[in-house]
Amino acid sequence: MSTQTETNDTFPKLLRYNARVRAERPAMREKDLGIWQSWSWAEVYEEVSDYAAGLYALGLRAGDKIAIIGDNRPRLYWTLTAAQVIGAVPVPTYADSVAEEIQFVLDHAEAKFAMAEDQEQVDKLIDQKDHLPGLEVILFDDSRGLRDYNQSFLWNYEAVLEKGREFRTQNPEFIERCIDGRTGSDVCIMLYTSGTTGQPKGVVHTHDSVLITARNAAELEGLNERDEVLAYLPMAWVGDNIFSFGQSYAAGFCVSCPESSDTVLNDLWELGPTYYFAPPRIFENLLTTVMIRMEDAGKLKQRMFHYFMDHAKKVGVDILDGRSVGLMDRIKYGLGELLVYGPLKNALGLSRVRLGYTAGEAIGPEIFEFYRSIGINLKQLYGSTEAAVFITIQPNGGIKPDTVGVPAPDVEIKLSDRGEVLFTGPGVFKEYYKNPESTADTKTDDNWVMTGDAGFFDDEGQLKIIDRAKDVGQLNDGTLFAPKYIENKLKFFPNIKEVVAFGHERDYCAAFINIDLEAVGNWAERNGIAYASYQELASLPQVYEQIQAHVEETNRQLSTEERVAGSQIKRFLLLHKMLDADDGELTRTSKVRRRYIAEKYDVLIEALYSDKKNCRIETEVTYEDGRKGKLAADLEIRDAKTVAIGAGAAAQAAE
Amino acid sequence: MSEMMADNENGRIGGELLSVDNITLRFGGVKALTDISFNINKGEIRSIIGPNGAGKSSMLNVINGFYKPQEGTIRFKGKNVNMKPDLAAKSGIARTFQNIALFKGMSTLDNIMTGRMLKMKAGFLSQAIYWGRAQKEELENRAFVEEIIDFLEIQSIRKTPVGRLPYGLQKRVELARALAMEPELLLLDEPMAGMNLEEKEDMSRYIIDVNEYFGTTIALIEHDMGVVMDLSDRVVVLDYGCKLADGSPDEVSSNQAVIDAYLGVAH
Incomplete structure (x- = not known):
């Protein structure tokens, strides 16, 4: 392996290597016209070579940027490598961004080329082209709807390949020379962070940082060329770049692209991946769907399900981690596997999963244990764009739901005086593009990166993250206030989708809550309660009662933990609309943009910190097509019971 | 295409x-x-x-x-x-109807395949056992139907019984079936x-x-x-x-x- 590391220090070199040693093994699949089409490593190498030559012939040079906009498609992944062959830098962007967001990224990155998936993305680019003087060429993959577009800067993918083949017949040595001329210290990719605060920043990574990190983790987890991955998360997100690109090249496994974004669940089921990544949200949604469907199942099935799930809860995790479990329990678990766990995993498309990761947000302990108890080796990791993902990974056999594990191979971690997590290792990013101030703020001269997260190590040396360091504040009486910690506790209730907690420099803690439309809607349907919209459902007194019970339960949990007992939720309200990325309230990766929300809804916050029972609000909403509308509502504000500090244990006993 | x-x-x-x-x-x-x-x-x-x-x-x-x-x-x-x-x-000449006239219990795919019936020449028996000419025809026609499914972007409901689909999608399936007749x-x-x-x-x-x-x-x-x-x-x-x-x-x-x-x- 070590010689391979030295010789194959860039992704194009690695592709060439794979095309030699595992030429006939599948490298990529895509479901097209109802059938899975596959490309072997040798075919991918040939196609990428033509593509790279075509890009060069069209004028793309070393150091130029090429933006990539679209869903997960093989040709978009090949754009990454083809650009890297000639030393150009790929810049994947989020496919669901509106035109202005794309314009910002392309303008900042000075993109000269752009590869768009289809007409929808091409339209966005053409719409913004006047503001992007540097953008010279737009390529597209799917020509549907583009027949009447006759702009000279538009190029069909096939035409580029054709140009590349011509170029290669005239310059047969070109590709080899390009590939050999690059080294691991060259820039590999630029990934724009989703921008929880302010404008997105372009994180620049070298081949070394992405490749070594991807390879380290693949070796740690024993990934090999027989593994299967479904690429369905945004290409602009660092995780997808590592799981569906970097590790595929490093370990030689095949990556499959779904037919469309609507068919992901079905494609997952058909494919049966062995290595699977999903943010906690997806695991939550899957579990909610399962539970809702179980409610509709027959009595016998329901009893069987609950009987065996209770058993799995008791011994499933121990069996997965290889701890000793009694023979009778093992037999019963085996029977459960046959009758319940096996069919359930199959229905979810997870029966072959050897390794599952989740990250990005905290996952509810019950959800996490649910998947582990039915035999899915789900693990949490902690990572960031600046680290090329891996900072910590939960170790096999030592998994605790509330920690993110131990440092990944070659990564070192230390904590600052303020409790902020710092790391260093092979995956540390090179810089923020054209932003030396931010680079200097985040990365020290000796290569330590400040994550901005507050955390601490537990007794076993596993890292526990509590919140963003800058979000951790204090109530007026000096009590520690970690909003995310409180929010996550509430979000673990299936009825609650999103929470924003307030309390820094205030007298007490208060919260905005979004209910989960699917879960609460289903409850309403089963109980014959009519509602016409999210707004109406969220204003029903019965719904308020349920959420109030959840808030009070959370307060009870908080009261038992010394560090956060003081920050129980005194008042809350249910928002009249879902927080939405289109309205700028969430990032594209669905993280809450706290400051923006605080400004936008300042009227509501003031009401939370008064003794008002109601508050009127008018909000502007943006629809997916960019049109705007107004939404007005009169929101009820409720008081929640809190538990006196120190009385928590007593209250628990009393129940 | x-x-x-x-x-x-x-x-x-x-x-x-x-x-x-x-x-x-x-x-x-x-x-x-x-x-x-x-x-x-x-x-x-x-x-x-x-x-x-x-x-x-x-x-x-x-x-x-x-x-x-x-x-x-x-x-x-x-x-x-x-x-x-x-x-x-x-x-x-193909048509769609004001009140949707699909086979509600059949999948989207099967409904669209019925639009190809006129193009299939194989006998009832060979169709029943999926043999010889019937197999070849079925494959050709299925390939054409997949083009239409792709064209109308209904891949995700390929196997869903039509009766379970919302109204707007049923209308689209009906259009697909009419298109299948070329x-x-x-x-x-x-x-x-x-x-x-x-x-x-x-x-x-x-x-x-x-x-x-x-x-x-x-x-x-x-x-x-x-x-x-x-x-x-x-x-x-x-x-x-x-x-x-x-x-x-x-x-x-x-x-x-x-x-x-x-x-x-x-x-």
């Missing part, structure tokens, strides 16, 4: 494909259509509009031979024809009835795409005036079974008789 796309770069609209001449249709004493004449040219989108009960659906039913007019003739591709539904289907003339009976704005926009897009890429001639009945005026090349207006106007969307919408019929006028 490229081989299926008709070359319509220049001169999308060709010569006459179908003409109805002096059609009169009576149900007992009730005159549903009185002396109607108009034609449909190759490659155009032709709309038939009118208030409720104007005779629009009757007109469509006459064209595909479901109703037999007492007077008048229909010429299709230059020949006088005595139109019947099965003959219409064989000669390249029709020369496609009759759409209120393709957008009961849809919300977004579904209407999607459907309009598909109708234009079908017309552009497959070169299919489309005759369309629709209530939504905005949609009709945007999509159509020519519009014919009916009222109480008589032809009020015929011409481009602009001409028709400025015609005083049409305005009166739609807005009502003191008699």
Whole structure:
């Protein structure tokens, strides 16, 4: 392996290597016209070579940027490598961004080329082209709807390949020379962070940082060329770049692209991946769907399900981690596997999963244990764009739901005086593009990166993250206030989708809550309660009662933990609309943009910190097509019971 | 898909494909259509509009031979024809219905496959055991159906029973089934009835795409005036079974008789 590391220090070199040693093994699949089409490593190498030559012939040079906009498609992944062959830098962007967001990224990155998936993305680019003087060429993959577009800067993918083949017949040595001329210290990719605060920043990574990190983790987890991955998360997100690109090249496994974004669940089921990544949200949604469907199942099935799930809860995790479990329990678990766990995993498309990761947000302990108890080796990791993902990974056999594990191979971690997590290792990013101030703020001269997260190590040396360091504040009486910690506790209730907690420099803690439309809607349907919209459902007194019970339960949990007992939720309200990325309230990766929300809804916050029972609000909403509308509502504000500090244990006993 | 796309770069609209001449249709004493004449040219989108009960659906039913007019003739591709539904289907006229007429218990895929029935020549027995010619035909036809599924973006409901789909999607499946016949003339009976704005926009897009890429001639009945005026090349207006106007969307919408019929006028 070590010689391979030295010789194959860039992704194009690695592709060439794979095309030699595992030429006939599948490298990529895509479901097209109802059938899975596959490309072997040798075919991918040939196609990428033509593509790279075509890009060069069209004028793309070393150091130029090429933006990539679209869903997960093989040709978009090949754009990454083809650009890297000639030393150009790929810049994947989020496919669901509106035109202005794309314009910002392309303008900042000075993109000269752009590869768009289809007409929808091409339209966005053409719409913004006047503001992007540097953008010279737009390529597209799917020509549907583009027949009447006759702009000279538009190029069909096939035409580029054709140009590349011509170029290669005239310059047969070109590709080899390009590939050999690059080294691991060259820039590999630029990934724009989703921008929880302010404008997105372009994180620049070298081949070394992405490749070594991807390879380290693949070796740690024993990934090999027989593994299967479904690429369905945004290409602009660092995780997808590592799981569906970097590790595929490093370990030689095949990556499959779904037919469309609507068919992901079905494609997952058909494919049966062995290595699977999903943010906690997806695991939550899957579990909610399962539970809702179980409610509709027959009595016998329901009893069987609950009987065996209770058993799995008791011994499933121990069996997965290889701890000793009694023979009778093992037999019963085996029977459960046959009758319940096996069919359930199959229905979810997870029966072959050897390794599952989740990250990005905290996952509810019950959800996490649910998947582990039915035999899915789900693990949490902690990572960031600046680290090329891996900072910590939960170790096999030592998994605790509330920690993110131990440092990944070659990564070192230390904590600052303020409790902020710092790391260093092979995956540390090179810089923020054209932003030396931010680079200097985040990365020290000796290569330590400040994550901005507050955390601490537990007794076993596993890292526990509590919140963003800058979000951790204090109530007026000096009590520690970690909003995310409180929010996550509430979000673990299936009825609650999103929470924003307030309390820094205030007298007490208060919260905005979004209910989960699917879960609460289903409850309403089963109980014959009519509602016409999210707004109406969220204003029903019965719904308020349920959420109030959840808030009070959370307060009870908080009261038992010394560090956060003081920050129980005194008042809350249910928002009249879902927080939405289109309205700028969430990032594209669905993280809450706290400051923006605080400004936008300042009227509501003031009401939370008064003794008002109601508050009127008018909000502007943006629809997916960019049109705007107004939404007005009169929101009820409720008081929640809190538990006196120190009385928590007593209250628990009393129940 | 490229081989299926008709070359319509220049001169999308060709010569006459179908003409109805002096059609009169009576149900007992009730005159549903009185002396109607108009034609449909190759490659155009032709709309038939009118208030409720104007005779629009009757007109469509006459064209595909479901109703037999007492007077008048229909010429299709230059020949006088005595139109019947099965003959219409064989000669390249496909249609969708105002009230969806799909097989509710069958999957989307199977429903669309029924649109290919006329293209399959294998005997019942070899089809039943999926052997020889039947297998080859099935594969060819399935490949074509997959092109349509891709075209109308209904991959995610390929295996879903149609009865479980929302209304807007059922309409799309019905269009898919009609397209599976590779029709020369496609009759759409209120393709957008009961849809919300977004579904209407999607459907309009598909109708234009079908017309552009497959070169299919489309005759369309629709209530939504905005949609009709945007999509159509020519519009014919009916009222109480008589032809009020015929011409481009602009001409028709400025015609005083049409305005009166739609807005009502003191008699």
